Amino acid sequence: MIKFLSVIFQKKIHMIQNFKSKVKSFKYLSKDVFEFVLELIEPDCIDFKAGQYVTIKIPHEDEKPLFRAYSVASSPLNNKELLFWVKHIKIGEGSKRLAQLKIGDEVMLRGPMGEFILRENSDRDLLFVAGGTGIAPFHSMIDYIQRKGIKKNINVYFGLKNRNDFFCEDCIENLIRIYPNIKFNLCLSRENGNVDMDYRKGRVTKALDEDFKEFKNFDAYICGGKEFIEDVENLLISKGQEKENIFYEKYY
């Protein structure tokens, strides 16, 4: 009964709506990841939880519109603008169209959606494991945790290929500076040489395996591609993590 009521309550506070917005800013952060901010126009604000996503309607002059899901990278404490980090997939029609957005363009979206949200009542520490643009929901969560003054130890493992792929460096550095309870591990699977920052050589699973004997005391959140999630989940379970304390968002 309590679970049923809580589902109804959640649905009420997260009413899915259509929004009209316009592009406030757009820029490339690395060779294949761009960010853009949508300013909401009608309605002019959105209630969402850190970690949720919206579906963006991506129009085309001649062809049918496409609909693609994107995690909100910004904190829900700013509910008038939404930040997105998107990978420009060479073979992907949706991200190719989004990459052509211009400041002032009108964009329709629908949301908020998704259950990849913080279990705020849990007293376990947090393990955030992200591949590529899968860092977006974690940026929203960490910003929210920090602004709300929630005291939690957060271990972040962020997997990329090379140093130059670290598209959200400034944002992450800002969060680390103001929120001392974060241990941030950048894991670079293809980097060999010396670079201008600390990093873990290899995939996130290697770093996690080296750092932890067991995972029992965490709520583990994983975001990225299917194989990435499976690899991380298998490692966590093999080292004692309860399945019910693993939450994930699969991008593709």
Ligand SMILES: Cc1cc2nc3c(=O)[nH]c(=O)nc-3n(C[C@H](O)[C@H](O)[C@H](O)COP(=O)(O)OP(=O)(O)OC[C@H]3O[C@@H](n4cnc5c(N)ncnc54)[C@H](O)[C@@H]3O)c2cc1C
């Ligand atoms: C809940 C949810 C949230 C998402 N949030 C984000 C986000 O914040 N940022 C983001 O960049 N993407 C995100 N995605 C993925 C996004 O919805 C699209 O699938 C992606 O932009 C590709 O769309 P496309 O039309 O360009 O390519 P498609 O034609 O749909 O796909 C082409 C191929 O690209 C691959 N692919 C899809 N996404 C990725 C990716 N991120 N990295 C590498 N390969 C990929 C797939 O294997 C697919 O076969 C999210 C997906 C879901 C389900």
